[in-house]
Amino acid sequence: MIKKMLKSDDFKLKNCINYIFVAAATVIFAILNSTGGLKTSYANLLVQIGYSIILAVSLNLVVGFLGELSLGHAGFMCIGAYIGTFISIQLNTVIDSKVICLIISMLCGGILAAFFGFLVGLPALRLKGDYLAIVTLAFGEIVRTVLKNLPWFGKAMGMTTGAVKFTKKDAPLFIVVFITVIIVLFLVQSLVRSKHGRAITAIRDNEIAAKAMGINVTFYKLFVFVFAAFFAGVAGVFYGHYTTPVMYTFFSYNYSIEILVMVVLGGMGSINGSIIAATLITIINTMLQKYLPGELAALKFLIYALILIGLVIFNNAPKLAAFKEAVSFKALLAKLTAKKRRPEDILNDPAHWDKIPTKIRMDEVLSTDIQPGNEYVPDKPEKGGK
Amino acid sequence: MSILFDGLSLGAIYALIALGYTMVYGIAKMLNFAHGDIIMVGAYAFYVALISSGHMALGIVVAVIFCTVMGMVVEKVAYKPLRGASPLAVLITAIGVSYLLQSISQLVFGADPKVVTIPSLGTVSLLGASISVSSIITLLIGAVIMAGLTVFVKKTRTGRAMVAVSEDKGAAMLMGINVDKIITITFAIGSALAACASVFYLMQIPSVEPTLGSMPGIKAFTAAVIGGIGSIPGAMIGGVLLGVIEKICLSIPVLSPYTTAVEFSLLIVILLVRPIGILGKKRREKV
Numbered sequence: 290m291i292k293k294m295l296k297s298d299d300f301k302l303k304n305c306i307n308y309i310f311v312a313a314a315t316v317i318f319a320i321l322n323s324t325g326g327l328k329t330s331y332a333n334l335l336v337q338i339g340y341s342i343i344l345a346v347s348l349n350l351v352v353g354f355l356g357e358l359s360l361g362h363a364g365f366m367c368i369g370a371y372i373g374t375f376i377s378i379q380l381n382t383v384i385d386s387k388v389i390c391l392i393i394s395m396l397c398g399g400i401l402a403a404f405f406g407f408l409v410g411l412p413a414l415r416l417k418g419d420y421l422a423i424v425t426l427a428f429g430e431i432v433r434t435v436l437k438n439l440p441w442f443g444k445a446m447g448m449t450t451g452a453v454k455f456t457k458k459d460a461p462l463f464i465v466v467f468i469t470v471i472i473v474l475f476l477v478q479s480l481v482r483s484k485h486g487r488a489i490t491a492i493r494d495n496e497i498a499a500k501a502m503g504i505n506v507t508f509y510k511l512f513v514f515v516f517a518a519f520f521a522g523v524a525g526v527f528y529g530h531y532t533t534p535v536m537y538t539f540f541s542y543n544y545s546i547e548i549l550v551m552v553v554l555g556g557m558g559s560i561n562g563s564i565i566a567a568t569l570i571t572i573i574n575t576m577l578q579k580y581l582p583g584e585l586a587a588l589k590f591l592i593y594a595l596i597l598i599g600l601v602i603f604n605n606a607p608k609l610a611a612f613k614e615a616v617s618f619k620a621l622l623a624k625l626t627a628k629k630r631r632p633e634d635i636l637n638d639p640a641h642w643d644k645i646p647t648k649i650r651m652d653e654v655l656s657t658d659i660q661p662g663n664e665y666v667p668d669k670p671e672k673g674g675k
Numbered sequence: 676m677s678i679l680f681d682g683l684s685l686g687a688i689y690a691l692i693a694l695g696y697t698m699v700y701g702i703a704k705m706l707n708f709a710h711g712d713i714i715m716v717g718a719y720a721f722y723v724a725l726i727s728s729g730h731m732a733l734g735i736v737v738a739v740i741f742c743t744v745m746g747m748v749v750e751k752v753a754y755k756p757l758r759g760a761s762p763l764a765v766l767i768t769a770i771g772v773s774y775l776l777q778s779i780s781q782l783v784f785g786a787d788p789k790v791v792t793i794p795s796l797g798t799v800s801l802l803g804a805s806i807s808v809s810s811i812i813t814l815l816i817g818a819v820i821m822a823g824l825t826v827f828v829k830k831t832r833t834g835r836a837m838v839a840v841s842e843d844k845g846a847a848m849l850m851g852i853n854v855d856k857i858i859t860i861t862f863a864i865g866s867a868l869a870a871c872a873s874v875f876y877l878m879q880i881p882s883v884e885p886t887l888g889s890m891p892g893i894k895a896f897t898a899a900v901i902g903g904i905g906s907i908p909g910a911m912i913g914g915v916l917l918g919v920i921e922k923i924c925l926s927i928p929v930l931s932p933y934t935t936a937v938e939f940s941l942l943i944v945i946l947l948v949r950p951i952g953i954l955g956k957k958r959r960e961k962v
Binding site for chain 1: 700705706753756757758759760761762763764766767768770771772774775777778779781782786885889893896897900932933935936939940942943946947950
C-alpha cells in the first residue's frame with residue numbers, strides 16, 4: 290500500500306518540488322533564527338509571505354481551477370482574523386501556550402469562514418460569474434461593516450490582540466505558518482490531481498458539457514468555494530496573531546484584489562506560480578512601503594493595475610494569440626534547438642507537407658517580359674499520347 | 676417626508692449610474708467594474724473646471740465631455756482586444772482599469788479629499804418638510820435624462836440598433852449593424868450619464884477623493900441587479916428603491932452603522948429569491 294502510494298503522482302519529484310522548497314526554506318530560516326541571524330523584520334516578512342501564499346493558492350483554486358471570480362477573499366480572511374483571534378484570546382486565559390491557542394483557533398476560524406463561505410455560496414453559485422463576483426464583493430463589505438460595529442471587537446479602533454501576538458520570546462510564528470503552508474499545498478494538490486480536481490477543471494472549461502457528463506456542478510462549485518474560504522480563514526487567524534490591532538480597514542476589497550493580482554501574475558491554474566507571485570508581491574510591497582513616501586504609495590496600485598490589464602490582455606486576446614505563440618518560452622526554445630532543414634527534408638517529411646508552397650505567384654508570372662527567344666513554347670505532344 | 680425626498684434624489688443618482696452598468700451589460704455582456712471610477716474622473720474634471728473658470732455650467736460640460744472620451748478610450752484600449760475572450764478575463768481587466776484610474780488620480784490629485792464649493796441653493800418647504808433645492812433639481816433632471824434615454828432607445832435608429840445587439844449580436848451583425856460602433860456608443864452614453872451623476876453626487880457630498888466612485892459604483896450595480904440587469908426601466912426602479920432604503924436606514928439610529936450591510940444583504944436576498952431581478956428577462960443558455 291505504501292509502495293503504491295509512493296508510486297502515485299503525488300510523490301514524483303516534479304510534483305512535490307514545492308513542498309521540498311518550502312520545507313527547506315523553513316529549516317534554513319529556523320536555524321538562522323535560533324542562531325540569532327534573522328532580523329525581526331525579516332521574520333515578520335516571512336509570516337506575511339506565508340499567509341499570502343495560503344491566500345493566493347486558495348483563491349487560485351476558485352479563480353484558476355473553477356473559473357469563477359471571488360472578490361470576497363479578504364472578507365473570509367476578516368472572519369478568521371476577528372473571530373478566530375477572539376477565540377484565541379479567550380483560550381489564552383485558560384491555556385498558557387500560545388502555539389496551542391493558535392492551532393485551535395486556526396481550526397475554529399477556518400471552520401467559521403468555511404461556514405460563511407457555504408452561506409454565501411449557496412445562493413451565489415447558482416448564478417453566473419459576474420453575479421458571483423459582485424455577491425462575494427458585497428459579502429466582504431457586509432462582514433467588514435458588521436464586525437466593525439459589533440461591541441466585542443473594539444469597534445472603530447480595531448481589535449487589540451496583544452495577548453496572543455507572537456513576540457520574540459515565543460516560538461517563531463513563521464515556522465507554524467510554513468508548516469501550514471506545506472499542509473495546504475498538499476491538500477490542494479491532492480484535490481487538483483484527483484478525480485474531483487478533474488471534475489472542477491471540466492466545469493471551468495465548459496459547464497454545460499460537464500453537467501452533461503454527470504458532474505454535479507453546484508456541489509463542486511460549493512465545495513471549492515468552502516474549501517478556499519476555510520484556508521482564507523486560517524490565513525486570517527495568522528494575521529491576527531502576527532499584528533495588533535486587527536483593523537477592519539485592512540480587509541477592504543482592495544486587499545481581495547491584491548490577492549487576485551498574485552493569482553493572475555502567477556498564472557491562473559498554476560499553484561507553483563501562485564507561490565512565487567505571492568512571495569514576490571509581498572516582498573515588493575514591503576520594499577515599496579519602506580522607500581515610497583506618502584502620495585507615491587499610489588504607485589504600487591498603478592503597478593498592480595498595469596500587471597492585471599497587461600497580463601490578462603496578453604494571455605486572452607484572440608488577436609494576440611499568434612503573437613503570444615511566437616514569443617512564448619516554448620517557441621523560443623524550439624527556435625534555438627531546431628535544426629536547419631533543407632528543402633529536400635521538408636519534401637520527404639509528410640509532417641511538413643502543408644508548408645510546401647503551392648501557390649502560383651501571379652505577379653511574377655505576369656511581370657515576366659516576353660522577349661524574342663523567350664516565348665513560351667508548348668512541349669510537343671509525345672507520339673502515341675492520347 | 677424629507678427623508679423620502681432625499682432618498683428619491685439619491686436614488687436618481689444611483690439610477691443614472693445603474694443605467695450605465697445595465698446598458699453596457701446588456702450590450703457588451705460584461706460587468707464594467709471601472710464605471711464607478713468614471714464617476715470619480717467626472718467629479719475631478721468638474722472640480723478642475725470649476726476652479727479654473729468658476730462657471731458651474733462649464734464644469735458640467737467639461738465633465739460630460741471628458742467622461743465620454745474617457746469611456747470610449749477605456750473601451751478601445753482595454754476591452755476591445757478582449758472581445759470574444761472568456762468573461763473572467765474581461766472582468767479581471769475591468770477591475771484592473773478601475774484600479775488604474777484610481778491610482779492615476781491619486782498620483783495627480785493626492786489621496787486627501789478636495790472640497791468642491793458649490794453655491795448652496797437653499798431649501799424650500801413642501802408639505803411641512805424642508806427639502807433642499809439641489810435634491811429637487813437632481814430628481815427633475817434625473818427624470819428628464821431617463822425619459823430622454825428611453826425615447827432614444829425606442830425611437831432612434833441607433834437606439835434600436837442597440838436593442839438589436841443586446842438581443843442577438845450575431846443576427847444584428849447580419850442585419851448590417853456595426854456592432855463595434857454600437858458598443859462604443861453605449862460606453863459613451865454610459866460614461867456621459869456617469870458624469871451627470873458625478874455632478875449630482877457632488878451637490879450632495881461636496882468633496883472629491885480617488886475612491887469616491889467605488890462605493891456608489893458597487894451600490895449602483897446592486898441597484899441594476901435588483902431591477903433586473905439589462906433592463907433600462909429596471910435600473911431606474913432599482914436605483915430609486917436602493918436610494919430610498921439607504922436614506923431610511925440612515926435615519927434609524929440602530930440600523931445606521933449597518934446601512935451598507937443592509938443594502939448588500941438585500942442584493943443577496945433578491946438574487947436568492949429572484950435571480951433575474953424585478954424586471955429582468957429569463958434567458959436560457961444554449962450550448
